[in-house]
Amino acid sequence: MSKTSAVLASLAGAALVAAHGHVSHIIVNGVYYRNYDPTSDWYNPNPPTVIGWTAAQQDNGFVEPNNFGTSDIICHKSAAPGGGHATVKAGDKISIVWTPEWPESHIGPVIDYLAACNGDCEKVNKESLRWFKIDGAGYNSQTGSWAADDLRKNGNSWLVQIPSDLKAGNYVLRHEIIALHGAGSPNGAQAYPQCINLQVTGGGSNSPSGVPGTSLYKATDPGILFNPYTSNINYPVPGPALIAGAVSSIPQSVSVATQTASATPPGGSAPATTTAATSTGRSSSSSSSARTTTTLVTVTTQSPSSTITAGPTGGASQSKYGQCGGSGWTGPTACAAGSTCSVLNPWYHQCV
Numbered sequence: 001m002s003k004t005s006a007v008l009a010s011l012a013g014a015a016l017v018a019a020h021g022h023v024s025h026i027i028v029n030g031v032y033y034r035n036y037d038p039t040s041d042w043y044n045p046n047p048p049t050v051i052g053w054t055a056a057q058q059d060n061g062f063v064e065p066n067n068f069g070t071s072d073i074i075c076h077k078s079a080a081p082g083g084g085h086a087t088v089k090a091g092d093k094i095s096i097v098w099t100p101e102w103p104e105s106h107i108g109p110v111i112d113y114l115a116a117c118n119g120d121c122e123k124v125n126k127e128s129l130r131w132f133k134i135d136g137a138g139y140n141s142q143t144g145s146w147a148a149d150d151l152r153k154n155g156n157s158w159l160v161q162i163p164s165d166l167k168a169g170n171y172v173l174r175h176e177i178i179a180l181h182g183a184g185s186p187n188g189a190q191a192y193p194q195c196i197n198l199q200v201t202g203g204g205s206n207s208p209s210g211v212p213g214t215s216l217y218k219a220t221d222p223g224i225l226f227n228p229y230t231s232n233i234n235y236p237v238p239g240p241a242l243i244a245g246a247v248s249s250i251p252q253s254v255s256v257a258t259q260t261a262s263a264t265p266p267g268g269s270a271p272a273t274t275t276a277a278t279s280t281g282r283s284s285s286s287s288s289s290a291r292t293t294t295t296l297v298t299v300t301t302q303s304p305s306s307t308i309t310a311g312p313t314g315g316a317s318q319s320k321y322g323q324c325g326g327s328g329w330t331g332p333t334a335c336a337a338g339s340t341c342s343v344l345n346p347w348y349h350q351c352v
């Protein structure tokens with residue numbers, strides 16, 4: 001190891017305590033869908049129905065390689081299906097947004113998989129899912145950047161395209177960052193899988209075969225046990241091969257939400273969307289004609305019970321990393337001591 005590499009490695013070691021992350025929301029055709037929030041929903045006795053899977057990720061943490069053979073790698077620790085789904089068209093691009101800001105030290109690949117549910121994803125047995133890889137970006141030697149760098153520079157978001165020939169049906173999208181800053185040592189890589197339920201409409205007849213989540217990676221795979229602090233990086237993205245016709249990543253850009261929608265429960269009709277009160281200065285462009293636009297009336301999504309602690313002034317306040325504002329938010333806007341409400345975007349303000 002060169003002196004420079006050693007310095008970089010020790011800096012990375014210091015960053016191990018940095019906040020990690022989870023996916024806060026997705027944006028499809030300008031429509032914002034809230035994801036499961038492991039840092040607040042976990043503690044909420046009456047959490048909102050969302051498209052994202054529930055997981056024991058209160059620490060914003062990761063799955064370690066020694067557990068890549070267990071069900072925790074499928075959709076994160078102790079994961080269970082989300083109670084609803086988002087409806088997208090085959091060929092749609094989905095912006096997947098992480099919070100808090102992805103740590104710069106946490107270099108590594110960004111990978112996306114789909115698995116058909118053959119029924120409602122809300123009730124699927126995760127062990128039965130067979131995952132096929134629709135994109136997977138590692139290190140770009142042209143730009144000298146890792147996919148996780150590109151994600152961070154792209155507003156902490158990653159743009160994924162659903163294959164346009166995919167057979168219509170219900171799928172789980174498994175989006176994942178693998179952080180490699182410690183991956184030069186055994187069990188040092190960090191996997192951050194995030195699962196979201198999608199109903200895909202349109203499409204064609206393509207139904208790729210896949211592998212069980214527990215077979216995606218092994219702790220000793222060359223893309224898992226890998227020292228990224230070398231001068232000539234030649235990184236093999238781990239996991240199965242991309243499906244035919246897929247690319248490692250599509251061109252990245254930031255998506256802007258102009259509407260919000262709630263998750264559709266199984267068998268439910270298309271969600272009502274709420275046009276954002278805040279103008280972004282952009283035209284709202286192509287939102288799906290299948291969605292109905294309506295005005296949000298009154299929605300009380302949670303009772304002010306155990307997740308909400310009394311603030312210094314006696315009013316209700318949100319716990320750290322919980323939501324504290326944004327279009328349509330009816331919960332507390334004050335943050336618990338030690339955190340302040342930060343505007344991530346017009347639809348999501350967070351106590352950080």
Ligand SMILES: [Cu+2]
Nearest residue numbers: 016018019020
């Ligand atoms: Cu970390």
